[in-house]
Amino acid sequence: MDKTTLDIWVGLFVAIGIAALMGLAMKVGNLTSNTLGET
Amino acid sequence: MNPIFKILSNLGNQVTSRIWRLGSATRLFLLTLIYSAESFKRIHLTIREIYFTGVMSLIIIVVSAFFVGMVLGLQGYYTLQKYGSSESIGVLVALALLRELGPVVTALLFAGRAGTAITAEIGLMKATEQLSAMEMMAVSPIARIIGPRFWAGVISMPILASIFSMVGVMGGYLVAVPIIGVDHGAFWSQMNVNVDFRFDVINGLIKSFVFGVACTIIALYEGYDAPPTAEGVSRATTRTVVTSSLTVLGLDFILTSFMIAH
Numbered sequence: 001m002d003k004t005t006l007d008i009w010v011g012l013f014v015a016i017g018i019a020a021l022m023g024l025a026m027k028v029g030n031l032t033s034n035t036l037g038e039t
Numbered sequence: 040m041n042p043i044f045k046i047l048s049n050l051g052n053q054v055t056s057r058i059w060r061l062g063s064a065t066r067l068f069l070l071t072l073i074y075s076a077e078s079f080k081r082i083h084l085t086i087r088e089i090y091f092t093g094v095m096s097l098i099i100i101v102v103s104a105f106f107v108g109m110v111l112g113l114q115g116y117y118t119l120q121k122y123g124s125s126e127s128i129g130v131l132v133a134l135a136l137l138r139e140l141g142p143v144v145t146a147l148l149f150a151g152r153a154g155t156a157i158t159a160e161i162g163l164m165k166a167t168e169q170l171s172a173m174e175m176m177a178v179s180p181i182a183r184i185i186g187p188r189f190w191a192g193v194i195s196m197p198i199l200a201s202i203f204s205m206v207g208v209m210g211g212y213l214v215a216v217p218i219i220g221v222d223h224g225a226f227w228s229q230m231n232v233n234v235d236f237r238f239d240v241i242n243g244l245i246k247s248f249v250f251g252v253a254c255t256i257i258a259l260y261e262g263y264d265a266p267p268t269a270e271g272v273s274r275a276t277t278r279t280v281v282t283s284s285l286t287v288l289g290l291d292f293i294l295t296s297f298m299i300a301h
Binding site: 001003006007009010012013014016017018020021023024025027028029030031 | 086231
């Protein structure tokens, strides 16, 4: 497998991982600006 | 020899052997950390290993997560229904996945899918004297072979665990909302209220990072230490799965108790 294809796959993998983490933070953990502010 | 002395001798031998192996694995771990800078000089090697350990494990992780989430949704609903709190199904699915099942099942699958591949590959490299050949050419096998695989495993595990948890929540949603008929708003709002980002999401990530270090170093050590025969490599591969699984479950208990205490 050539280097560019490998890089694309790994980049996609990391992007999916970050998207999943963001999804967990925003949708599941409800981490939005109003939850980070002082109460 | 007196049978009692023989039993004691065998026991002592087993304990000494285990401690020796633990020390040897710790030495390999420290050497890997020391040679990390050299490993990162050839970053394409690490990227290549992320492809083989992370990207190639995606299918098994996604499919397993989806089914685990669906089973959690189904089982959780029928249990919660008895107490009249079936709207809390979202919380149950999310907390079970984020705190425990996400990191632990990902690590167990990783040990079976990628850990065995790493052990077999390095064991065969040793059996065919490729590692010795590298040393003869003054190329460090730790920097060139072990380091990239170690960092690939450590980077891949939290990513895979995040994907597992997210896909699992989607599986739970699919069963709870469209199939069983739990209210869409109740599913997400109960989850939002009861899931804490720092305590649940970040602690799950810390767990998966620790499991990544443990599973990868066990796989690497078993391959590096494997007797250079076909039988030796096969036994090392089996030991990788057994040791990784037990280590992950043991570490999970220790980490959970620390996280709950603080």
